[in-house]
C-alpha cells in the first residue's frame with residue numbers, strides 16, 4: 641500500500657481482503673451461532689500445514705458462555721475495552737513440543753497456527769464478522785485456567801464480532817519494500 645491509498649486498500653484486491661480490518665469496537669448485542677463457530681473451525685481445519693501436521697487447537701468462547709467466563713478475567717485492560725463486547729473469543733494454541741519432551745512437534749507449529757487463524761479470519765469476514773487478533777492477556781494464568789496440555793502453547797487470541805464504525809486510516813509499508821533486494825539481481 642502506498643500513501644495514495646489513503647490508508648485503505650483498493651484496486652483489484654479481493655473484496656474479502658479489501659474490507660478486512662481489525663476493529664477496536666464490536667456490537668455488544670451481536671451474537672454468533674454454533675453453526676457459524678463450527679464453520680470458523682472448519683476453515684482452520686482445511687488450512688495447509690507442514691507435513692499436514694495440523695499443529696493447532698482452539699478454545700472457542702461465545703460471549704456469556706462458560707469458557708468466556710474463564711477467559712474474560714484474563715484480558716488485559718487494553719484489550720478488555722473492546723474484546724469483551726465481541727461475540728466470540730478464540731484462544732489460538734500451537735502444538736510446539738512432543739508431550740513431556742523438549743522435542744519440537746513441528747518446527748512450523750507457530751507458522752501453521754498463524755495460517756489457520758488467517759483462514760478462520762477470512763471465513764469470519766465472509767459471514768459478516770470481523771476479527772482482531774491480540775496478545776494483550778495474561779497468557780500464563782490463562783494456560784493454567786484452561787489446563788492447556790503439555791507441549792501445547794497459547795499463542796494469541798482472536799476477538800470475533802460485528803464491527804462498529806468504519807476502518808481507521810491504516811498504515812502499510814510501500815509495495816516496493818516488500819521485494820527482497822535479491823529480486824533486483826534476477
Ligand SMILES: Cc1cc2nc3c(=O)[nH]c(=O)nc-3n(C[C@H](O)[C@H](O)[C@H](O)COP(=O)(O)O)c2cc1C
Pocket residue numbers: 660661662663719772773774775776796810
Ligand atoms: C499476532 C498479533 C497480535 C496482536 N496483538 C494485538 C494486541 O495485543 N492489541 C491490539 O490492540 N491489537 C493487536 N493486534 C492487531 C494489530 O495491531 C493489527 O492487526 C495491525 O495494527 C494492523 O491493522 P489491521 O489488522 O486493521 O490491518 C495483533 C495482531 C496480530 C496478528
